[in-house]
Amino acid sequence: MSEEIVLSIFRGDAAGxxxxEYRVPLTPGMVVLDAVHQVQAHQAQDLAVRWNCKAAHCGSCGAEINGHPKLLCKTRLDDYVGETVHIRPMQTFPIIKDLVADVSWNFEVAKKVPAFQPSVPVPFKMQQFDVDRIQEFHHCIECFLCQDVCHVLRDHNAKDQYFGPRFMVKMAEFEMHPRDGGDRVPMLAHEAGLNMCNVTKCCTEVCPQHIRITDNAIIPLKERVADQYWDPLRALFRKKKAPAATGQSVQG
Amino acid sequence: MEILQHFDVIVVGAGLAGMRAALEIDPDLRVAVVSKVYPVRSHSVAAQGGINAAIDPEDKWQDHAFDTIKGSDYLADQDAAELMCEDAPRVVYEMEHWGTIFSRRPDGRIAQRSFGGQGYPRACYAADKTGRALYQTLFEQSIRRQITVLKEFFVVSIATAHGQVAGVVCIEIRTGTVVGLAAKSVIIATGGAGMMYARTTNPYINSGDGMAMAYRAGVPLKDMEFIQFHPTTLPGMNVLITEGARGEGAYLYNRDHERFMERYAPKLMEVAPRDIVSRAIETEISEGRGFDGDYVLLDLRHLGENIIKHRLSEIYDFALTYKGINPIYEPIPVQPGQHYMMGGIATDKHGATELPGLYAAGECAAVSVHGANRLGANSLLDTLVFGRQAGIQASQFVRKNPGVDFPSADLTRQQDMISRVKAAGRREPYGAIRRELRETMTQYVGTFRDEPRLTKALKTVRALQDRYAEAGIQDQGDVFNYDLLAYIETGFLLDLAEIVTVGALARKESRGAHARIDYPDRDDAQFLRHFLFTPDGRRDEPVVITHYQPKERKY
Structure with a gap:
């Protein structure tokens, strides 16, 4: 008889x-998504779970495994031998059914980020050295695990004050583009709520694509905001166009 | 409840082709993109390797066209291939203008690398995230243009009236409501149908919805027997290992540590076209020179840590995560897996189908630029060139045609079908049918084909269709009823699997990705033509030849 793994999957909706518990035979190299499929195929055909590419490309299957935000398709079950594997939907977003959370808020935030604005005509000349750091941000699969773990959004539910780590990465992508002519620093300082982040690096820890969100996106953006708003010399010369940055970081 | 919303143009599918089409619709027209997932989940984002364009001064688009046509084993329509290759440099610079970051050469220009079957290194790339980089750019543009996207709406049929398109019928996944979307024009951009195979690099959503819906609406499907098997996928889950790895110089070895491609394509070796490399690997395995578990080895070690970690970061991550193999120190096991469908909804070179108002673009369409075998880094190009073409044509169509009334009986019929399959769940669940279909196709309609295997496959597929007609689902709910969705997708896949198999049986020759053991040679006299299938049967069309007379295809 082969080894069994015990999954404890949240079943329910917004009402509760x-x-x-489901028991599934364990096979070598199995990931959590495989086990959830087994449950869906043989024990609970009405289990709602989003998934698609099974290869950490599409970002559909984010959930919380034993309390940690993870992709179901990229989490191997051999890390949990002897334990019950608790699987719940992402907690920062409203639940719809079972493991399906309503992540649509993120796409509403996406609409607020101004698109790339070319500063010169194509073809561009750029050095690989300058685009390397943006290519790191291309790794983002928009699974929103970083948004899920961010305590500003999760514990303080400050979705009206902070865009969240995913969109700091997005804005860094444009801000660091050598041929972008836009200026998103005022937005970062105000509407996007960059100051709300107090660099606990939880987002970096959960990123399944290993993007160094805090070090490579958020901190450089904070430096730009500081340069523009807090540098005394600049402040002296700055026209009184925009008010000073507001918003305090919250303690996690 | 059955709601009816009115649009000028509905785009079904929010991948690269669909998004590019939507961006081309005149801004004053009412357009909506409908996707059964969140748009960013579309499979376009998984494309790793690159997008071909003759942008180097030493290169010519005519050479790109020739490579494409030769790669297609001369089944591509040459006027369409020429249109695509001539448009390619404009496409690349348009994407750069909109913000796509391509990898660079030392002099600051866009870098290009070799891809299978290309006579010149002309694949522009964004590390190994080319699809995602392009997709992010189009998604941003769709936001800038405030294009309506209906997320998690599953389109199940194309509505027609008076011989033209009237809109689509869909299910809102969140509520289970059957919704009619009336439109003067519909663009299908739903991608491929890899889910009919057990071994596939395709994701779950690639169930050929658009192809099957078009077929059921009487629109011909073209060249469906041509299925591309990607040579290098990780055994087990068949995750794609990009051709970019071989483009960067990786070697293929068999069990005897031979670089066996020497025997199959002495000039191009590992960067020969995909059909040739896939067959070479299958031959090595079947002749006993593979490893237990049906695989050969892809060796990246000599490329060095820097290239592996930076230009091939994704496969580095995949190999480590799913196989516990570090490609810097160990070769990766690889085997062929279903990857792409050259065939699809028959369109002209501007994306128009035979049904007035209906257009198609991307993998679900057969223009045909890929013929019997698509070259790597031509599919991203295809989506952007022909997505745009379909958008232009749909806009023009809407300007000239007032549209027809939406047949509301289509909504009732869909609602009745849902009630029926929910009730039928106590008989046979569809799940086993789907699994048997996928195994059958992998076993009998794979890289190498012959009459006995194909006949067996056809018999099995038809028997599965009979069982499907009686089968049902278990989930009786309305909200996120994935059981119902998968049931409907299985129906689409069964229709398409039959056409693939019938086409493969009828094409008694070997051409491109279609390799018949019993007919090993290409037969231009009989088969230099497209097969078109409708529910009424097959008809053939000639291949468009402009400048390139068919020759033997050697690399």
């Missing part, structure tokens, strides 16, 4: 629910 509870975890239900």
């Amino acid at each position: 629910g509870q975890e239900v």
Whole structure:
């Protein structure tokens, strides 16, 4: 008889629910998504779970495994031998059904970020050295695990004050583009709420694509905001166009 | 409840082709993109390697066209291939203008690398995230243009009236409501149908919805027997290992540590076209020179840590995560897996189908630029060139045609079908049918084909269709009923699998990705033509030849 793994999966909707246990045979190299499929195929055909590419490309299957935000398709079950694997939907977003959370808020935020604005006509001349750091941001699959773990959004539910780590990465992508002519620093300092982040690096830890969100996106953006708003010399010369940055970081 | 919303143009599918089409619709027209997932989940984002364009002064678009046509084993329509290759440099610079960051040469220009079957290194790339980089750019542009996107709406049929398109019928996944979307024009951009195979690099959503819906609406499907098997996928889950790895110089080895491509394509070796490399690997395995578990080895070690970690970061991550193999120190096991469909909804070179108002672009369409075998880094190009073409044509169509009334009986019929399959769940669930279909196609309609295997496959597929007609689902709910979605997708896949197999049986020759053991040679006299299938049967069309007379295809 092969080894079994015990999954405890949240079943329910916005009105409430509870975890239900399922037993699944363990095979070598199995990931959590494989086990969830087994449950769906043989024990609970009405289990709602988003998934698609099974290869950490599409960002569909974000959930919380034993309390940690992870992709179901990229989490190997051999890391959990002897444990019950608790699987719940992402907690920062409203639940729809079972493991399906309503992540649409993120796409509303995406609409607020101004698009790339070319500063010169194509073809561009750029050095690989200058685009390397942006290509790191291309790794983002928009699974929103960073948004899920961010305590500003999760514990303080400050979705009206902070765009969240995913969109700091997005804005860094444009801000660092050598041929972008836009200026998103005022937005970062105000509407996007960059100051709300107090660099606990939780987002970097959960990123399944290993993007160094805090070090490579958020901190450089904070430096730009500081340069523009807090540098005393600049402040002296700055026209009184925009008010000073507001918003305090919250303690996690 | 059955709601009816009115649009000028509906685009079904929010991948690269669909998004590019939507961006081309005149801004004063009412357009909506409908996707059964969140748009950024579309499979376009998984494309790794690159997008071909003759942008180097030493290169010519005519050479790109020739390579494409030769790669297609002369089944591509040459006027369409020429249109695509001539447009390619404009496409690349348009994307750069909109913000796509391509990798660079030392002099600051866009870098290009070799891809299979190309006589010149002309694949522009964004590290190994080319699809995602391009997609992010189009997604941003769709936001800038405030294009309506209906997310998690599953389109199940194309509505027609008076011989033209009237819109689409869909299910809102969140509520289970059947919704009619009336439109004067519909653009299908739903991608491929890899889910009919067990071994595939395709994701779950690639169930050929658009192809099957078009077929059911009487629109011909073209060249469906041509299925591309990608040579290098990780055994087990068949995750794609980009051709970019071989483009960067990786070697293929068999069990005897031979670089066996020497025997199959002595000039191009590992960067020969995909059909040739896939067959070479299958031959090595079947002749006993593979490894237990049906694979050969892809060796990247000599490329060095820097190239592996930076230009091939994704496969570095995949190999480590899913196989526990570090490609800097160990070769990666690889085997061929279904990857792409050259065939699809028959369109002219501007994306128009035979049904007035209906257009198609991307993998779901057969223009045909890929013929019997698509070259690597030509599919991203295809989506952007022909997505735009379809958008232009749909806009023009809407200007000239007032549209027809939406047949509301289509909504009732869909609602009745849902009630029926929910009730039928107590008989046979569809799940086993889907699994048997995928195994059958992988086993009998794969890289190498012959009459006995194909006949067996056809018999099995038809038996599965009979069982499907009686089958049902277990989930009786409305909200996120994935059981229902998968049931409907299985129906699409069964229709398409039959056409693929019938086409493969009828094409008694070997051409491109279609390799018949019993007919090993190409037969231009009989088969230099497209097969078009409708529910009424097959008809053939000639291949468009402009400048390139068919020759033997050697690399």
